[in-house]
Amino acid sequence: MMSVIIFNISGLAMILLLIAKKVEEKRRKPFFISNVISKGDTHIRGLYLRMVHFYSEGKEKTLLLLKRRIPLHSRNSLNKLFSFLREKRERYINEMRDSRLLKKPDGISEFFKNMSDIEKGNGEINDVYEDARQNDSVGLGSQNSEEEVK
Numbered sequence: 001m002m003s004v005i006i007f008n009i010s011g012l013a014m015i016l017l018l019i020a021k022k023v024e025e026k027r028r029k030p031f032f033i034s035n036v037i038s039k040g041d042t043h044i045r046g047l048y049l050r051m052v053h054f055y056s057e058g059k060e061k062t063l064l065l066l067k068r069r070i071p072l073h074s075r076n077s078l079n080k081l082f083s084f085l086r087e088k089r090e091r092y093i094n095e096m097r098d099s100r101l102l103k104k105p106d107g108i109s110e111f112f113k114n115m116s117d118i119e120k121g122n123g124e125i126n127d128v129y130e131d132a133r134q135n136d137s138v139g140l141g142s143q144n145s146e147e148e149v150k
Contacts, residue, residue, distance in 0.1 A: 017033070
């Protein structure tokens with residue numbers, strides 16, 4: 001429906017321009033429709049130039065934003081996030097080491113108690129704890145090897 005209306009209007013405009021041209025040829029003076037069209041052309045050209053200028057500036061600003069500003073800002077934000085997480089991690093580790101639970105002798109496991117003794121210099125990681133089961137197996141193993149040798 002809309003295309004039919006636009007088609008009719010453009011057809012009438014073409015007929016009007018043809019009639020205006022015939023009148024100009026007979027009078028040998030510009031017709032008022034030609035004057036209106038000429039003035040409209042200058043305004044349309046000015047509008048076109050403003051739009052081209054607006055487009056080129058917008059394109060330049062957008063490319064600057066996409067290629068420079070956003071990567072710079074994201075890199076800055078990422079660095080701030082990493083430093084914040086590093087500080088939190090260090091604070092958490094320090095709080096974990098200074099924990100009251102670790103200072104209580106009954107609140108920690110044997111492994112951590114042994115590690116504490118080792119850090120204080122009271123033992124070594126490779127210390128062998130005497131166990132009755134270990135003595136029996138070692139003793140039997142040594143007897144068997146002696147018998148085999150004889």
